[in-house]
Amino acid sequence: MKKTSSLRPHIDEDHIFNSNLGLERIKAFTSLHPPQSLTHSSSFSPPSLLGAIEARRLCFQSFSLVGMFLIDFYTFFSKAL
Known part of the structure; x- marks a missing residue:
């Protein structure tokens, strides 16, 4: 198994973009306020x-x-040089 670079930070995208302060509020807003007609x-x-x-x-x-x-x-x- 190949070891990944230790310089890479661990990014938890699911926590960032699916947090309670993010998408859940927007989903609740859109369920309470459905899209208006195009007119x-x-x-x-x-x-x-x-x-x-x-x-x-x-x-x-x-x-x-x-x-x-x-x-x-x-x-x-940098390792090759």
Whole structure:
């Protein structure tokens, strides 16, 4: 079994994005306030807020993957030199 880099921090994404202060409040809000019809002029709609949170989570995952790659790249070449 290959040992992973010890420089990688442990990131508990489930705790960050599924905490009681996060998605649970938004899900409760959307269940109490269903989306309005398209004819109603409103700049706020709860499904778009959920989409923004999912986009933020995907962005966080991609940045953490890039960061882990850069750390591995640096450790590999620092040991090679």
